[in-house]
Amino acid sequence: MQSIQGLRELLSSPAKILITTHHKPDADALGSSLALRGYLLKKGHNVSVVTPTDYPTFLNWMNGNDEVIIFEGNEAKANKLCEEADIIFCLDFNALSRINKFGESVRKSAAKKVLIDHHLEPENFATISFSDTSSAATAELIYKIITALGDNALIDVPMGECIYAGIMTDTGSFRHPSTNKQVHLIAAELIDKGVNTSKVHQLIYDNNTEVRLRFLGFALSEKLVVLKEFHTAYMLLNGNELSRFDSKTGDTEGLVNYALSLHGVTMAAVIIERPDGIKMSFRSNGEFSVNDFARKYFEGGGHKNAAGGRSSLSLKETEKKFLSVLPEYKEELSK
Numbered sequence: 001m002q003s004i005q006g007l008r009e010l011l012s013s014p015a016k017i018l019i020t021t022h023h024k025p026d027a028d029a030l031g032s033s034l035a036l037r038g039y040l041l042k043k044g045h046n047v048s049v050v051t052p053t054d055y056p057t058f059l060n061w062m063n064g065n066d067e068v069i070i071f072e073g074n075e076a077k078a079n080k081l082c083e084e085a086d087i088i089f090c091l092d093f094n095a096l097s098r099i100n101k102f103g104e105s106v107r108k109s110a111a112k113k114v115l116i117d118h119h120l121e122p123e124n125f126a127t128i129s130f131s132d133t134s135s136a137a138t139a140e141l142i143y144k145i146i147t148a149l150g151d152n153a154l155i156d157v158p159m160g161e162c163i164y165a166g167i168m169t170d171t172g173s174f175r176h177p178s179t180n181k182q183v184h185l186i187a188a189e190l191i192d193k194g195v196n197t198s199k200v201h202q203l204i205y206d207n208n209t210e211v212r213l214r215f216l217g218f219a220l221s222e223k224l225v226v227l228k229e230f231h232t233a234y235m236l237l238n239g240n241e242l243s244r245f246d247s248k249t250g251d252t253e254g255l256v257n258y259a260l261s262l263h264g265v266t267m268a269a270v271i272i273e274r275p276d277g278i279k280m281s282f283r284s285n286g287e288f289s290v291n292d293f294a295r296k297y298f299e300g301g302g303h304k305n306a307a308g309g310r311s312s313l314s315l316k317e318t319e320k321k322f323l324s325v326l327p328e329y330k331e332e333l334s335k
């Protein structure tokens, strides 16, 4: 694997290591970070994990969760760790803007930076880069890197659960086109190591609160807009609606997939009014690239079939902009 020798040398003596991942981490971001933490601790390093923001409570079961430092509210501590680090691992993101203000601290730090990621068009800020856009998940890369370093035997059940969670969620439970034979083989190897895959699935997906389920019902019945002409379905959610259903971090995750599951839909979007601006999630089926779409119009990006973006306009103005650019893609969306 490219860069593995450089990484081996970097890790050859005990180091102060910081692991960070993207804003509002999902199961792949946090699972990769905590699995890597488990490995580096076993190798005798001093390891901290900093996330830019909080994350859904349905990830709290992950081993090492109690040691995670959330940058928002702990800025001084996080910045100090960043300054003092010998190595900073940047997991599951392709640009320092994805880690908000913490990105500046990471950029300034004299630490060697190691990027491990599977998003398209990575920014060039790392000393060593493992960027594989064909990987289903960053957690898959973590598994492969530890294995390439000759340490597969160090992957224990708690680390394996984190890796499995990342792969399971980023592949949409093994259904996206990224789910190749290799992905299934890694899952099988994790089962061999003792990972209870059905338990991991339950911890993540069977963890709804009543209000979250009612919010899903509300969004599907009242907020879903279907534009047959453009093979597009979207939902617009304002701040009041989120408060009415006591929406917490992670509660809107997955909504966009319901819109994509509609027969005949090529692109789905969820546009949400958050206190810090408008956040957008895009998904597509087939060749339509929501990475290109989000990059061009909504300061975002991600993968071909799953991307995110943002807007500094109001919710309504953002909707208008979204609707106004669809005609440009009419033909592509109808394929």
Ligand code: 5GP
Residues within 6 Å of the ligand: 022, 092, 094, 095, 098, 119, 280, 281, 282, 299, 300, 301, 302, 303, 306, 307, 308, 309, 310
């Ligand atoms: P989600 O819709 O689940 O927030 O994000 C979908 C995918 O796009 C994830 O892989 C996520 O990391 C990536 N993503 C989300 N928002 C952004 C963004 O603003 N910029 C970039 N470059 N990637 C994003």
Ligand code: MN
Residues within 6 Å of the ligand: 028, 029, 092, 118, 137, 138, 170
């Ligand atoms: Mn990922």
